[in-house]
Amino acid sequence: MSHLLVLNKDEDTLSVVDLDTKQVIKTVPTSHNPHELVITPDGKKTYIACSLGNTIDIFDNQTLEITGHITHEQFDFPHGLDVTRDGRKLYLASTFSALLYIIDVESDTVEDVIPTHQTYSHMISFDPDQEKVYVPNIGSQNISVFDTATKEFTAVIPTGKGPEGIGVHPRGHHLYVANQDDDTLYVIDINTHEILFKRRIGHVPVRLVFSPDGKYALTANRESNDVSVILTEQRINETVRPWEIKRIPVGLWAGGIVFSPDGGYAYVANNKTNDISLIDMNTLKETERIDVGIHPDGIAYLK
Template identity: 65%
Template sequence: MSEHLIVLNKDEDTISIVNLESNKVEKTLETSHNPHEVVVTKDGKKTYVACSLGNKVDIINNDTFEVVNRLEHPDFHFPHGVGITNDGKKLYLASTYSEKIFIIDTETDEIEKVIPTHQKYSHMISFSPDGSTVYIPNIGSNNITVMDVNKEEIVTHIPVGPGPEGVAVHPNRKHLYVANQEDNTLFVIDTETYEVIFKRRVGGIPVRLVFSPDGKYALIANRESGDVSIIETEQHINGQVRPWEIKRLPVGVWAGGIVFNDEGSFAYVANNKTNDVSIINMATLKEAGRIVVGIHPDGIAYLKR
Protein backbone atom coordinates (compact mmCIF):
# COMPACT_ATOMS: atom_id res chain seq x y z
CA MET A 1 0.00 0.00 0.00
CA SER A 2 1.41 3.37 -1.03
CA GLU A 3 0.32 6.94 -0.32
CA HIS A 4 0.69 9.84 -2.75
CA LEU A 5 -0.36 13.43 -3.21
CA ILE A 6 -1.44 14.57 -6.65
CA VAL A 7 -0.57 18.27 -6.83
CA LEU A 8 -1.62 20.49 -9.75
CA ASN A 9 0.92 23.14 -10.77
CA LYS A 10 -1.36 25.44 -12.69
CA ASP A 11 1.19 27.96 -13.98
CA GLU A 12 3.48 25.36 -15.57
CA ASP A 13 0.83 22.87 -16.80
CA THR A 14 2.19 19.96 -14.79
CA ILE A 15 1.29 17.60 -11.99
CA SER A 16 3.66 16.66 -9.17
CA ILE A 17 3.21 13.11 -7.89
CA VAL A 18 4.45 13.21 -4.30
CA ASN A 19 5.41 10.02 -2.47
CA LEU A 20 4.31 10.50 1.14
CA GLU A 21 6.86 8.02 2.45
CA SER A 22 9.69 10.33 1.38
CA ASN A 23 7.68 13.58 1.07
CA LYS A 24 9.36 14.14 -2.29
CA VAL A 25 8.17 14.44 -5.88
CA GLU A 26 8.33 11.00 -7.46
CA LYS A 27 7.19 12.04 -10.92
CA THR A 28 6.18 15.13 -12.87
CA LEU A 29 3.79 14.84 -15.81
CA GLU A 30 2.54 17.37 -18.32
CA THR A 31 -1.14 18.28 -18.54
CA SER A 32 -3.44 20.41 -20.62
CA HIS A 33 -3.34 24.16 -19.94
CA ASN A 34 -3.89 25.44 -16.40
CA PRO A 35 -4.82 22.41 -14.24
CA HIS A 36 -7.02 23.66 -11.39
CA GLU A 37 -9.05 20.97 -9.60
CA VAL A 38 -8.64 17.22 -9.18
CA VAL A 39 -10.49 14.15 -7.93
CA VAL A 40 -9.51 10.48 -7.60
CA THR A 41 -12.03 7.72 -8.38
CA LYS A 42 -13.33 5.63 -5.48
CA ASP A 43 -11.35 2.59 -6.58
CA GLY A 44 -8.18 4.66 -6.88
CA LYS A 45 -7.58 3.66 -10.49
CA LYS A 46 -8.09 7.01 -12.22
CA THR A 47 -7.66 10.71 -11.56
CA TYR A 48 -9.65 13.47 -13.26
CA VAL A 49 -8.03 16.89 -13.67
CA ALA A 50 -10.01 19.97 -14.71
CA CYS A 51 -7.69 22.10 -16.86
CA SER A 52 -9.52 25.39 -16.72
CA LEU A 53 -7.88 27.60 -19.32
CA GLY A 54 -7.36 24.64 -21.64
CA ASN A 55 -11.08 23.79 -21.41
CA LYS A 56 -10.28 20.11 -21.05
CA VAL A 57 -10.49 17.35 -18.47
CA ASP A 58 -7.37 15.18 -18.38
CA ILE A 59 -7.73 11.57 -17.23
CA ILE A 60 -4.77 9.89 -15.52
CA ASN A 61 -4.10 6.17 -15.11
CA ASN A 62 -2.93 5.85 -11.50
CA ASP A 63 -0.97 2.68 -12.18
CA THR A 64 1.36 4.48 -14.59
CA PHE A 65 0.69 8.11 -13.67
CA GLU A 66 0.20 8.97 -17.33
CA VAL A 67 -2.53 11.01 -19.04
CA VAL A 68 -4.51 8.42 -21.01
CA ASN A 69 -7.48 10.45 -22.22
CA ARG A 70 -8.82 13.98 -22.51
CA LEU A 71 -12.43 15.14 -22.49
CA GLU A 72 -13.62 18.19 -24.43
CA HIS A 73 -17.00 19.84 -24.96
CA PRO A 74 -18.11 23.11 -26.62
CA ASP A 75 -19.53 24.25 -23.26
CA PHE A 76 -16.38 23.59 -21.26
CA HIS A 77 -15.70 27.21 -20.39
CA PHE A 78 -13.27 27.23 -17.47
CA PRO A 79 -14.10 23.73 -16.19
CA HIS A 80 -13.24 23.73 -12.50
CA GLY A 81 -14.84 21.87 -9.58
CA VAL A 82 -14.99 18.06 -9.74
CA GLY A 83 -16.48 15.35 -7.54
CA ILE A 84 -17.32 11.64 -7.70
CA THR A 85 -20.62 10.08 -6.62
CA ASN A 86 -20.50 7.68 -3.67
CA ASP A 87 -21.03 4.66 -5.92
CA GLY A 88 -18.09 5.82 -8.02
CA LYS A 89 -20.05 5.64 -11.25
CA LYS A 90 -20.32 9.32 -12.14
CA LEU A 91 -18.16 12.41 -12.18
CA TYR A 92 -19.75 15.82 -11.61
CA LEU A 93 -17.96 18.78 -13.19
CA ALA A 94 -18.75 22.48 -12.72
CA SER A 95 -17.94 24.73 -15.69
CA THR A 96 -17.57 28.19 -14.19
CA TYR A 97 -18.27 30.57 -17.06
CA SER A 98 -20.79 28.45 -18.96
CA GLU A 99 -22.55 27.95 -15.59
CA LYS A 100 -23.32 24.32 -16.28
CA ILE A 101 -22.89 21.00 -14.50
CA PHE A 102 -21.64 18.04 -16.54
CA ILE A 103 -22.38 14.47 -15.45
CA ILE A 104 -19.84 12.01 -16.82
CA ASP A 105 -19.84 8.20 -16.77
CA THR A 106 -16.58 7.14 -15.09
CA GLU A 107 -16.51 3.77 -16.85
CA THR A 108 -16.89 5.07 -20.41
CA ASP A 109 -15.71 8.66 -19.77
CA GLU A 110 -18.61 9.93 -21.82
CA ILE A 111 -20.69 12.99 -20.94
CA GLU A 112 -24.20 11.80 -20.10
CA LYS A 113 -25.95 14.99 -19.10
CA VAL A 114 -25.47 18.77 -19.05
CA ILE A 115 -27.46 20.78 -16.52
CA PRO A 116 -27.45 24.62 -16.51
CA THR A 117 -27.55 26.19 -13.05
CA HIS A 118 -28.79 29.58 -14.34
CA GLN A 119 -26.55 31.11 -11.67
CA LYS A 120 -23.40 33.18 -12.04
CA TYR A 121 -19.99 31.46 -11.94
CA SER A 122 -20.82 27.93 -10.79
CA HIS A 123 -17.44 26.94 -9.46
CA MET A 124 -17.07 23.91 -7.18
CA ILE A 125 -18.62 20.48 -6.51
CA SER A 126 -19.21 19.12 -3.00
CA PHE A 127 -21.19 15.99 -2.15
CA SER A 128 -23.00 15.31 1.10
CA PRO A 129 -21.47 12.42 3.10
CA ASP A 130 -24.30 10.06 2.07
CA GLY A 131 -23.89 11.09 -1.57
CA SER A 132 -27.54 12.03 -2.02
CA THR A 133 -26.98 15.76 -2.52
CA VAL A 134 -24.43 17.90 -4.32
CA TYR A 135 -23.73 21.52 -3.40
CA ILE A 136 -22.41 23.98 -5.99
CA PRO A 137 -21.21 27.44 -4.91
CA ASN A 138 -22.01 30.21 -7.38
CA ILE A 139 -19.40 32.92 -6.82
CA GLY A 140 -21.21 35.63 -8.77
CA SER A 141 -24.72 34.90 -7.48
CA ASN A 142 -23.77 34.66 -3.79
CA ASN A 143 -25.65 31.41 -3.37
CA ILE A 144 -25.35 27.62 -3.34
CA THR A 145 -27.13 25.41 -5.86
CA VAL A 146 -28.52 22.22 -4.29
CA MET A 147 -28.91 19.18 -6.56
CA ASP A 148 -30.61 15.84 -5.96
CA VAL A 149 -28.11 13.21 -7.09
CA ASN A 150 -30.62 10.39 -7.66
CA LYS A 151 -32.91 12.56 -9.79
CA GLU A 152 -30.02 14.58 -11.28
CA GLU A 153 -32.11 17.70 -10.82
CA ILE A 154 -31.66 21.08 -9.14
CA VAL A 155 -33.71 21.37 -5.95
CA THR A 156 -33.10 24.96 -4.88
CA HIS A 157 -30.57 27.75 -4.44
CA ILE A 158 -29.50 28.87 -0.94
CA PRO A 159 -28.47 32.51 -0.39
CA VAL A 160 -25.15 32.83 1.43
CA GLY A 161 -22.43 35.47 1.77
CA PRO A 162 -20.57 37.27 -1.02
CA GLY A 163 -18.29 35.18 -3.23
CA PRO A 164 -18.85 31.66 -1.83
CA GLU A 165 -16.20 29.16 -2.86
CA GLY A 166 -15.14 26.68 -0.16
CA VAL A 167 -18.10 24.38 0.60
CA ALA A 168 -18.45 21.08 2.48
CA VAL A 169 -20.98 19.17 4.57
CA HIS A 170 -19.98 18.00 8.04
CA PRO A 171 -19.78 14.18 8.39
CA ASN A 172 -22.81 14.38 10.71
CA ARG A 173 -24.78 15.58 7.63
CA LYS A 174 -26.49 18.28 9.73
CA HIS A 175 -24.36 21.27 8.84
CA LEU A 176 -23.23 22.80 5.56
CA TYR A 177 -20.14 24.99 5.91
CA VAL A 178 -19.64 27.80 3.37
CA ALA A 179 -16.57 30.05 3.13
CA ASN A 180 -17.41 33.44 1.60
CA GLN A 181 -14.27 34.89 0.08
CA GLU A 182 -15.42 38.47 -0.44
CA ASP A 183 -16.17 39.23 3.21
CA ASN A 184 -13.92 36.64 4.91
CA THR A 185 -16.72 34.79 6.67
CA LEU A 186 -17.79 31.23 7.40
CA PHE A 187 -21.50 30.40 7.36
CA VAL A 188 -22.74 27.26 9.11
CA ILE A 189 -26.09 26.27 7.62
CA ASP A 190 -28.70 23.73 8.75
CA THR A 191 -29.01 21.20 5.91
CA GLU A 192 -32.72 20.63 6.63
CA THR A 193 -33.96 24.21 6.95
CA TYR A 194 -31.16 26.02 5.06
CA GLU A 195 -31.07 28.48 7.96
CA VAL A 196 -27.74 30.14 8.74
CA ILE A 197 -27.17 29.18 12.38
CA PHE A 198 -23.62 30.50 12.88
CA LYS A 199 -21.45 33.15 11.26
CA ARG A 200 -17.73 33.33 11.92
CA ARG A 201 -14.90 35.60 10.82
CA VAL A 202 -11.95 33.75 9.23
CA GLY A 203 -8.77 34.77 7.36
CA GLY A 204 -8.41 36.78 4.18
CA ILE A 205 -10.11 35.38 1.06
CA PRO A 206 -11.10 31.87 2.21
CA VAL A 207 -11.10 29.67 -0.88
CA ARG A 208 -11.10 26.01 0.24
CA LEU A 209 -12.77 24.13 3.09
CA VAL A 210 -12.43 20.50 4.14
CA PHE A 211 -13.39 18.45 7.20
CA SER A 212 -11.16 16.03 9.02
CA PRO A 213 -12.41 12.46 8.56
CA ASP A 214 -13.80 12.37 12.12
CA GLY A 215 -15.49 15.75 11.72
CA LYS A 216 -13.67 17.30 14.68
CA TYR A 217 -12.08 20.03 12.59
CA ALA A 218 -12.82 22.08 9.50
CA LEU A 219 -9.77 23.55 7.79
CA ILE A 220 -10.16 26.67 5.67
CA ALA A 221 -7.38 27.84 3.35
CA ASN A 222 -7.17 31.65 3.38
CA ARG A 223 -5.50 32.87 0.21
CA GLU A 224 -4.88 36.53 1.03
CA SER A 225 -3.62 36.04 4.59
CA GLY A 226 -1.49 32.96 3.84
CA ASP A 227 -2.87 30.86 6.64
CA VAL A 228 -5.36 28.14 7.55
CA SER A 229 -8.31 28.71 9.87
CA ILE A 230 -8.69 25.67 12.12
CA ILE A 231 -12.31 25.39 13.19
CA GLU A 232 -13.21 23.07 16.06
CA THR A 233 -16.68 22.08 14.92
CA GLU A 234 -18.05 21.31 18.41
CA GLN A 235 -16.17 23.38 20.94
CA HIS A 236 -17.60 22.89 24.44
CA ILE A 237 -17.33 26.06 26.54
CA ASN A 238 -19.44 27.61 29.29
CA GLY A 239 -22.28 25.17 28.69
CA GLN A 240 -22.32 25.89 24.95
CA VAL A 241 -21.45 23.78 21.94
CA ARG A 242 -20.38 25.84 18.96
CA PRO A 243 -18.09 25.88 15.92
CA TRP A 244 -15.11 28.08 16.75
CA GLU A 245 -11.82 29.09 15.16
CA ILE A 246 -9.29 27.81 17.68
CA LYS A 247 -6.19 28.63 15.65
CA ARG A 248 -5.10 30.49 12.54
CA LEU A 249 -2.02 28.65 11.34
CA PRO A 250 0.49 30.43 9.07
CA VAL A 251 1.46 28.41 5.99
CA GLY A 252 2.91 29.48 2.63
CA VAL A 253 1.84 32.38 0.43
CA TRP A 254 -1.59 32.04 -1.21
CA ALA A 255 -2.91 28.96 0.53
CA GLY A 256 -5.17 27.00 -1.80
CA GLY A 257 -6.08 23.34 -2.21
CA ILE A 258 -6.24 21.36 1.00
CA VAL A 259 -6.66 17.64 1.72
CA PHE A 260 -6.40 15.09 4.56
CA ASN A 261 -4.86 11.65 4.54
CA ASP A 262 -7.25 8.77 5.26
CA GLU A 263 -6.44 8.60 8.96
CA GLY A 264 -6.81 12.34 9.47
CA SER A 265 -3.39 12.49 11.10
CA PHE A 266 -2.02 14.94 8.52
CA ALA A 267 -3.44 17.65 6.29
CA TYR A 268 -1.71 19.07 3.23
CA VAL A 269 -2.07 22.63 1.91
CA ALA A 270 -0.95 23.75 -1.55
CA ASN A 271 0.75 27.15 -1.32
CA ASN A 272 0.31 28.84 -4.67
CA LYS A 273 3.02 31.47 -4.48
CA THR A 274 5.74 29.67 -2.52
CA ASN A 275 5.52 26.62 -4.81
CA ASP A 276 5.27 24.13 -2.00
CA VAL A 277 2.87 22.07 0.11
CA SER A 278 2.55 22.57 3.87
CA ILE A 279 2.32 19.46 6.02
CA ILE A 280 0.07 20.00 9.04
CA ASN A 281 0.36 17.61 11.97
CA MET A 282 -3.21 17.33 13.25
CA ALA A 283 -2.08 16.06 16.68
CA THR A 284 -0.12 19.25 17.36
CA LEU A 285 -1.95 21.59 14.93
CA LYS A 286 1.44 22.80 13.75
CA GLU A 287 3.19 22.90 10.39
CA ALA A 288 5.52 19.89 10.31
CA GLY A 289 7.34 20.72 7.08
CA ARG A 290 7.06 21.67 3.40
CA ILE A 291 7.21 19.69 0.17
CA VAL A 292 8.67 21.51 -2.84
CA VAL A 293 6.54 21.07 -5.98
CA GLY A 294 5.99 23.05 -9.21
CA ILE A 295 4.90 26.58 -10.09
CA HIS A 296 1.63 27.79 -8.54
CA PRO A 297 0.32 24.55 -6.96
CA ASP A 298 -3.40 24.71 -6.20
CA GLY A 299 -5.61 21.64 -6.67
CA ILE A 300 -4.53 18.69 -4.57
CA ALA A 301 -5.75 15.12 -3.99
CA TYR A 302 -4.73 12.18 -1.79
CA LEU A 303 -4.27 8.70 -3.24
CA LYS A 304 -3.83 5.49 -1.26
CA ARG A 305 -3.41 2.28 -3.23
Protein backbone atom coordinates in the same frame (compact mmCIF):
# COMPACT_ATOMS: atom_id res chain seq x y z
CA MET B 1 3.14 3.56 -0.15
CA SER B 2 1.27 6.89 -0.23
CA HIS B 3 1.55 9.83 -2.59
CA LEU B 4 0.25 13.33 -3.07
CA LEU B 5 -0.93 14.36 -6.51
CA VAL B 6 -0.40 18.10 -6.89
CA LEU B 7 -1.50 20.29 -9.81
CA ASN B 8 0.82 23.11 -10.84
CA LYS B 9 -1.39 25.65 -12.59
CA ASP B 10 1.25 27.90 -14.12
CA GLU B 11 3.43 25.21 -15.67
CA ASP B 12 0.72 22.73 -16.80
CA THR B 13 2.04 19.79 -14.79
CA LEU B 14 1.14 17.30 -12.09
CA SER B 15 3.70 16.52 -9.36
CA VAL B 16 3.69 13.04 -7.84
CA VAL B 17 5.07 13.30 -4.29
CA ASP B 18 6.30 10.26 -2.36
CA LEU B 19 5.20 10.86 1.23
CA ASP B 20 7.86 8.54 2.64
CA THR B 21 10.75 10.48 1.12
CA LYS B 22 8.91 13.84 0.86
CA GLN B 23 10.23 14.15 -2.70
CA VAL B 24 8.68 14.65 -6.13
CA ILE B 25 9.23 11.34 -7.93
CA LYS B 26 7.63 12.31 -11.23
CA THR B 27 6.39 15.42 -13.03
CA VAL B 28 3.71 14.77 -15.65
CA PRO B 29 2.64 17.27 -18.35
CA THR B 30 -1.10 18.06 -18.36
CA SER B 31 -3.46 20.09 -20.49
CA HIS B 32 -3.53 23.85 -19.93
CA ASN B 33 -4.01 25.30 -16.44
CA PRO B 34 -4.90 22.31 -14.22
CA HIS B 35 -6.96 23.46 -11.21
CA GLU B 36 -8.84 20.66 -9.43
CA LEU B 37 -8.67 16.86 -9.32
CA VAL B 38 -10.43 13.84 -7.88
CA ILE B 39 -9.37 10.21 -7.48
CA THR B 40 -11.92 7.49 -8.23
CA PRO B 41 -12.97 5.34 -5.24
CA ASP B 42 -11.18 2.29 -6.64
CA GLY B 43 -7.95 4.32 -6.85
CA LYS B 44 -7.38 3.49 -10.50
CA LYS B 45 -7.65 6.90 -12.13
CA THR B 46 -7.70 10.61 -11.42
CA TYR B 47 -9.75 13.24 -13.21
CA ILE B 48 -8.03 16.61 -13.66
CA ALA B 49 -10.00 19.77 -14.48
CA CYS B 50 -7.77 21.84 -16.76
CA SER B 51 -9.69 25.07 -16.58
CA LEU B 52 -8.17 27.28 -19.28
CA GLY B 53 -7.70 24.27 -21.54
CA ASN B 54 -11.42 23.41 -21.23
CA THR B 55 -10.46 19.78 -20.82
CA ILE B 56 -10.69 17.00 -18.25
CA ASP B 57 -7.48 14.95 -18.29
CA ILE B 58 -7.67 11.29 -17.28
CA PHE B 59 -4.63 10.15 -15.28
CA ASP B 60 -3.78 6.47 -14.75
CA ASN B 61 -2.68 6.08 -11.12
CA GLN B 62 -0.70 2.92 -11.83
CA THR B 63 1.30 4.01 -14.87
CA LEU B 64 1.36 7.67 -13.71
CA GLU B 65 0.50 8.84 -17.22
CA ILE B 66 -2.28 10.84 -18.86
CA THR B 67 -4.30 8.31 -20.85
CA GLY B 68 -7.23 10.30 -22.19
CA HIS B 69 -9.30 13.47 -22.21
CA ILE B 70 -12.92 14.52 -21.87
CA THR B 71 -14.07 17.60 -23.75
CA HIS B 72 -17.41 19.26 -24.44
CA GLU B 73 -18.43 22.23 -26.58
CA GLN B 74 -19.86 24.02 -23.52
CA PHE B 75 -16.89 23.56 -21.23
CA ASP B 76 -15.91 27.06 -20.15
CA PHE B 77 -13.47 26.91 -17.24
CA PRO B 78 -14.33 23.42 -15.91
CA HIS B 79 -13.39 23.43 -12.24
CA GLY B 80 -14.86 21.73 -9.15
CA LEU B 81 -15.48 17.98 -9.50
CA ASP B 82 -16.16 14.83 -7.51
CA VAL B 83 -16.99 11.17 -8.08
CA THR B 84 -19.90 9.32 -6.52
CA ARG B 85 -19.09 6.77 -3.83
CA ASP B 86 -20.02 3.88 -6.13
CA GLY B 87 -17.52 5.16 -8.67
CA ARG B 88 -20.04 5.38 -11.49
CA LYS B 89 -20.58 9.12 -12.01
CA LEU B 90 -18.35 12.18 -12.15
CA TYR B 91 -19.98 15.52 -11.32
CA LEU B 92 -18.34 18.70 -12.63
CA ALA B 93 -19.05 22.43 -12.34
CA SER B 94 -18.12 24.59 -15.34
CA THR B 95 -17.63 28.09 -13.99
CA PHE B 96 -18.24 30.56 -16.80
CA SER B 97 -20.89 28.52 -18.60
CA ALA B 98 -22.69 27.96 -15.24
CA LEU B 99 -23.35 24.30 -15.97
CA LEU B 100 -23.33 21.11 -13.94
CA TYR B 101 -22.11 18.05 -15.84
CA ILE B 102 -22.76 14.40 -15.06
CA ILE B 103 -20.17 12.16 -16.70
CA ASP B 104 -20.18 8.36 -16.94
CA VAL B 105 -16.96 7.07 -15.38
CA GLU B 106 -16.83 3.76 -17.25
CA SER B 107 -17.10 5.30 -20.71
CA ASP B 108 -15.76 8.78 -19.83
CA THR B 109 -18.58 10.40 -21.75
CA VAL B 110 -20.87 13.31 -20.87
CA GLU B 111 -24.31 12.04 -19.84
CA ASP B 112 -26.17 15.17 -18.72
CA VAL B 113 -25.63 18.93 -18.84
CA ILE B 114 -27.79 20.98 -16.44
CA PRO B 115 -27.78 24.80 -16.26
CA THR B 116 -27.50 26.31 -12.79
CA HIS B 117 -29.01 29.66 -13.94
CA GLN B 118 -26.55 31.36 -11.61
CA THR B 119 -23.22 33.17 -12.07
CA TYR B 120 -19.77 31.53 -11.76
CA SER B 121 -20.76 28.05 -10.58
CA HIS B 122 -17.39 26.97 -9.31
CA MET B 123 -17.18 23.98 -6.95
CA ILE B 124 -19.30 21.02 -5.84
CA SER B 125 -19.89 19.08 -2.64
CA PHE B 126 -22.00 15.98 -2.02
CA ASP B 127 -23.95 15.38 1.14
CA PRO B 128 -22.88 12.13 2.92
CA ASP B 129 -25.84 10.20 1.44
CA GLN B 130 -25.07 11.62 -2.01
CA GLU B 131 -28.68 12.58 -2.50
CA LYS B 132 -27.77 16.24 -2.96
CA VAL B 133 -25.00 18.18 -4.68
CA TYR B 134 -24.23 21.70 -3.43
CA VAL B 135 -22.79 24.16 -5.97
CA PRO B 136 -21.42 27.54 -4.80
CA ASN B 137 -22.08 30.35 -7.26
CA ILE B 138 -19.39 32.97 -6.68
CA GLY B 139 -21.07 35.73 -8.67
CA SER B 140 -24.60 35.14 -7.37
CA GLN B 141 -23.68 34.97 -3.66
CA ASN B 142 -25.55 31.71 -3.17
CA ILE B 143 -25.50 27.90 -3.19
CA SER B 144 -27.54 25.84 -5.64
CA VAL B 145 -28.98 22.54 -4.34
CA PHE B 146 -29.17 19.68 -6.87
CA ASP B 147 -31.22 16.51 -6.37
CA THR B 148 -29.27 13.54 -7.75
CA ALA B 149 -32.41 11.38 -8.10
CA THR B 150 -34.53 13.83 -10.09
CA LYS B 151 -31.55 15.54 -11.72
CA GLU B 152 -33.01 18.95 -10.95
CA PHE B 153 -31.98 21.99 -8.96
CA THR B 154 -34.43 22.29 -6.10
CA ALA B 155 -33.32 25.31 -4.05
CA VAL B 156 -30.98 28.27 -3.81
CA ILE B 157 -29.44 29.23 -0.46
CA PRO B 158 -28.21 32.83 0.04
CA THR B 159 -24.70 33.15 1.46
CA GLY B 160 -22.06 35.80 2.01
CA LYS B 161 -20.06 37.42 -0.78
CA GLY B 162 -18.07 35.19 -3.09
CA PRO B 163 -18.85 31.69 -1.76
CA GLU B 164 -16.24 29.20 -2.90
CA GLY B 165 -14.95 26.82 -0.23
CA ILE B 166 -17.71 24.35 0.62
CA GLY B 167 -18.30 21.08 2.43
CA VAL B 168 -21.03 19.10 4.15
CA HIS B 169 -20.10 17.84 7.62
CA PRO B 170 -19.51 14.05 7.59
CA ARG B 171 -22.53 13.58 9.85
CA GLY B 172 -24.64 15.40 7.30
CA HIS B 173 -26.42 18.03 9.37
CA HIS B 174 -24.50 21.17 8.44
CA LEU B 175 -23.25 22.78 5.26
CA TYR B 176 -20.12 24.90 5.72
CA VAL B 177 -19.47 27.73 3.25
CA ALA B 178 -16.35 29.94 3.08
CA ASN B 179 -17.14 33.33 1.56
CA GLN B 180 -13.95 34.74 0.04
CA ASP B 181 -15.13 38.33 -0.47
CA ASP B 182 -16.22 39.02 3.11
CA ASP B 183 -13.89 36.67 5.01
CA THR B 184 -16.67 34.70 6.65
CA LEU B 185 -17.67 31.14 7.35
CA TYR B 186 -21.39 30.30 7.25
CA VAL B 187 -22.74 27.15 8.90
CA ILE B 188 -26.11 26.24 7.37
CA ASP B 189 -28.74 23.67 8.36
CA ILE B 190 -29.04 21.42 5.30
CA ASN B 191 -32.70 20.65 5.98
CA THR B 192 -34.08 24.12 6.69
CA HIS B 193 -31.35 26.13 4.89
CA GLU B 194 -31.20 28.40 7.92
CA ILE B 195 -27.88 30.13 8.57
CA LEU B 196 -27.03 28.90 12.07
CA PHE B 197 -23.65 30.56 12.60
CA LYS B 198 -21.51 33.24 10.97
CA ARG B 199 -17.82 33.34 11.82
CA ARG B 200 -15.07 35.75 10.82
CA ILE B 201 -12.04 33.79 9.57
CA GLY B 202 -8.87 34.57 7.60
CA HIS B 203 -8.59 36.82 4.55
CA VAL B 204 -9.98 35.45 1.26
CA PRO B 205 -10.91 31.87 2.28
CA VAL B 206 -11.02 29.81 -0.92
CA ARG B 207 -11.08 26.16 0.18
CA LEU B 208 -12.74 24.19 2.97
CA VAL B 209 -12.25 20.56 3.97
CA PHE B 210 -13.29 18.43 6.95
CA SER B 211 -11.09 16.01 8.83
CA PRO B 212 -12.25 12.41 8.25
CA ASP B 213 -13.86 12.27 11.72
CA GLY B 214 -15.55 15.66 11.30
CA LYS B 215 -13.79 17.13 14.35
CA TYR B 216 -12.19 19.95 12.37
CA ALA B 217 -12.92 22.04 9.32
CA LEU B 218 -9.95 23.78 7.70
CA THR B 219 -10.15 26.79 5.41
CA ALA B 220 -7.29 27.95 3.19
CA ASN B 221 -7.09 31.73 3.50
CA ARG B 222 -5.36 32.90 0.35
CA GLU B 223 -4.37 36.46 1.21
CA SER B 224 -3.62 36.07 4.91
CA ASN B 225 -1.38 33.08 4.07
CA ASP B 226 -2.79 30.85 6.77
CA VAL B 227 -5.26 28.09 7.56
CA SER B 228 -8.22 28.59 9.91
CA VAL B 229 -8.84 25.62 12.19
CA ILE B 230 -12.53 25.33 13.07
CA LEU B 231 -13.44 23.00 15.93
CA THR B 232 -16.86 21.94 14.67
CA GLU B 233 -18.25 21.18 18.14
CA GLN B 234 -16.59 23.33 20.73
CA ARG B 235 -18.24 22.74 24.11
CA ILE B 236 -18.10 25.70 26.51
CA ASN B 237 -20.55 26.91 29.16
CA GLU B 238 -22.98 24.13 28.20
CA THR B 239 -23.05 25.44 24.63
CA VAL B 240 -21.94 23.55 21.53
CA ARG B 241 -20.84 25.67 18.60
CA PRO B 242 -18.36 25.74 15.69
CA TRP B 243 -15.42 27.93 16.64
CA GLU B 244 -12.12 28.98 15.11
CA ILE B 245 -9.49 27.83 17.59
CA LYS B 246 -6.33 28.64 15.66
CA ARG B 247 -4.84 30.10 12.49
CA ILE B 248 -1.79 28.24 11.27
CA PRO B 249 0.71 30.23 9.18
CA VAL B 250 1.64 28.48 5.94
CA GLY B 251 3.16 29.61 2.64
CA LEU B 252 1.95 32.42 0.37
CA TRP B 253 -1.53 32.06 -1.13
CA ALA B 254 -2.83 28.95 0.59
CA GLY B 255 -5.04 26.95 -1.78
CA GLY B 256 -5.94 23.28 -2.07
CA ILE B 257 -6.09 21.21 1.13
CA VAL B 258 -6.34 17.46 1.68
CA PHE B 259 -6.20 15.22 4.75
CA SER B 260 -4.44 11.90 5.12
CA PRO B 261 -7.03 9.11 5.47
CA ASP B 262 -6.33 8.76 9.21
CA GLY B 263 -6.66 12.49 9.75
CA GLY B 264 -3.19 12.78 11.27
CA TYR B 265 -1.91 15.27 8.71
CA ALA B 266 -3.31 17.96 6.46
CA TYR B 267 -1.48 19.06 3.31
CA VAL B 268 -1.85 22.61 1.98
CA ALA B 269 -0.81 23.79 -1.49
CA ASN B 270 0.87 27.21 -1.33
CA ASN B 271 0.28 28.88 -4.69
CA LYS B 272 3.00 31.53 -4.51
CA THR B 273 5.80 29.77 -2.62
CA ASN B 274 5.47 26.70 -4.87
CA ASP B 275 5.38 24.23 -2.03
CA ILE B 276 3.18 22.05 0.17
CA SER B 277 2.79 22.67 3.91
CA LEU B 278 2.50 19.60 6.14
CA ILE B 279 0.33 20.25 9.19
CA ASP B 280 0.42 17.89 12.16
CA MET B 281 -3.21 17.73 13.31
CA ASN B 282 -2.19 16.59 16.78
CA THR B 283 -0.09 19.69 17.45
CA LEU B 284 -1.86 21.97 14.93
CA LYS B 285 1.50 23.16 13.65
CA GLU B 286 3.23 23.20 10.30
CA THR B 287 6.08 20.70 10.46
CA GLU B 288 7.79 21.03 7.07
CA ARG B 289 7.39 21.97 3.40
CA ILE B 290 7.75 20.01 0.17
CA ASP B 291 8.81 21.85 -3.00
CA VAL B 292 6.65 21.16 -6.05
CA GLY B 293 5.96 23.05 -9.31
CA ILE B 294 4.84 26.58 -10.15
CA HIS B 295 1.55 27.70 -8.56
CA PRO B 296 0.39 24.43 -6.98
CA ASP B 297 -3.30 24.33 -6.11
CA GLY B 298 -5.42 21.19 -6.59
CA ILE B 299 -4.19 18.38 -4.36
CA ALA B 300 -5.24 14.78 -3.66
CA TYR B 301 -4.03 11.91 -1.47
CA LEU B 302 -3.32 8.66 -3.33
CA LYS B 303 -2.90 5.58 -1.17
